[in-house]
Amino acid sequence: MAIEIKAPSFPESVADGTVATWHKKPGDAVKRDELIVDIETDKVVLEVLAEADGVLGAIVAEEGATVLSNQLLGSIEEGGAAAAPAAAAPASAAAAPAQAAAPAAAPAAAAGDEDAIGAPAARKLAEENGINLASVKGTGKDGRVTKEDVVAAIEAKKSAPAAAPAAKPSATAAAPVAAAGDRTEKRVPMTRLRAKVAERLVEAQSNMAMLTTFNEVDMTEVMALRSKYKDLFEKSHNGVRLGFMSFFVKAATEALKRFPAVNASIDGSDIVYHGYADVGVAVSSDRGLVVPVLRNAEQMSLAEIEGGIATFGKKARDGKLSIDEMTGGTFTITNGGTFGSMMSTPIVNPPQAAILGMHNILQRPMAINGQVVIRPMMYLALSYDHRLIDGKEAVTFLVTIKNLLEDPARLLLDI
Template structure:
């Protein structure tokens, strides 16, 4: 009796997926809970596992094919697979010793690991796999990238291949490399274009004096970390807290347009933009208006680690009523962030620079940051947008307002 291998049920926000990699060929023995195929969606890579022991009978959807929720991918035939698993390790070992480049690149390299290796110029065959059956996982690829970055002088063990390739490039050579766009990158590109085409999007700017927030953080950061079990106090929690307070006062900024209706949200699900190897992802802090600074910092740190490890789930990146992005971590001085539909606004943070400012008739040096609020003018008037941003500025320049609710 054949067992159907079906795609998982995708959330409403994910229309379809693409078959990224089949890890088994027809006739291969499969064990229960063993990885069979990877499906790449707009947000994450989903691993499809075997429901029972058997033999892969047929493949219905090939690599690169588009699949919908619960669509048939292939079939699993009956079979103990006793002989195959016994000989498989030997065959795998033989293949690995005879042709390590082919084994590392094709047989045991996950799609996520392959992308990371290609983007960082790492030879896939040089990666050591710690996964099941010697499979090279995303964590292995990330570790290799970190090792490459931290190496004091790269020419030690593995640059033999790059060293051999470099002399082939003479001065003036015009080298091009063509790679297919990932679903995440394609989705980000499509949504950004749609946002600019379908919204009356404007951006308003202001600047905030970070003196008080920096003094508060400097004074209590050690005690904060000790009290909250290693959670570090950063700037993002202050901005999230200030934003949620401002959203309460200006509900239109926290609303969204649904057809001919305006939906006002009685909660603040704040998305925090995080850069990952697969592109920009926006995990969401649910009910951020109810969270303490420690809970916000812990949530952001957890999401950051999951993003780096490729462990963010679709649910964690779905929804959101408002977004905060911090280009200052990369040195951005000023930018115009693009609203993430169906949200109505996004707050952009930037680099903190010491600048001369006029305070009470005196020129003093203060740590200043430019803030940018991009908003949908169909829903938010200019006055609301400017006043919303000024509210955030006032709350950050006098953090006691957050405690006193003034």
């Protein structure tokens, strides 16, 4: 019985997807809930799992093909995996006469009877690792191959490629070697995610009156608070670590309450003011920049913010972020300081009206009360849509964040 493999149902915000990677080839055995194919959309990579045990049949949508919601990708022949050994038996039997001259000491192996060659655990392990059971020397009773014999064969297989070049120096010498200074090029297709990011960045700069204002914040108090309580914080909140991002999210949500235009968006000829702060946190992944959203961040504690960010970071690295987790957002924070950036002008993520850029913390000489002292300083950048936010609002918003961070007690006292 053939079971259809279909693309997932895409949400309204995603028009189509691209077949990124088939993890199985036609004829390969598959197990229920095993990953078969990845579908890459503009926002995330969706995984398609097998609905039953069997064998992968024909592939209808090859890698690189554009597919729509619920479009047919291929099929699974249910129960095909169990039938495969039986189908192979006649071929083995036909080969037996040709091996009649083989020594009588190994009749089981000559007949291709795997039950006589190895134990069930050994057969399974050999099949999973592409090992020909008949080629493994058995150390068990009557020469049967044990699981330990297969493990030894796997290790030998792994080490074989490394030893091969040394065994054939002439072949290595004959291989073409790129000369120093060669102008090599490599062309690879842009992923849908990166293409979509590029499209939105160009769209933002083309359709928005974007402007950036800067300020700097003395991180002395935040760093002292973090240093004093980080161990107790982690112990009290089940391993959640206290970082700097939670302070910035907390300060930003407080500032957004005071300056609602920064948290607003433009919809046609209307301004939409949001009575909540869904803060997007820009995260770098192997597939490109993604921005998962902390919903109702204004109601979250420092521990909840840090826990949410840690979860998003892990999901981004594993490619497990869902479309819902990256949809929406009323304001975004990006931290270029993670990579050592000292200054940048972040680009607003439409339809949002503003984005806050954090940067590297550097020890710099500062004039404090008429004296030069060394302080840990960070530059802040706020890019905003000048159609919606006036310069005075943007500057005051950034100063509010600066004041809240330089005196964190303000966050508790709401002043």
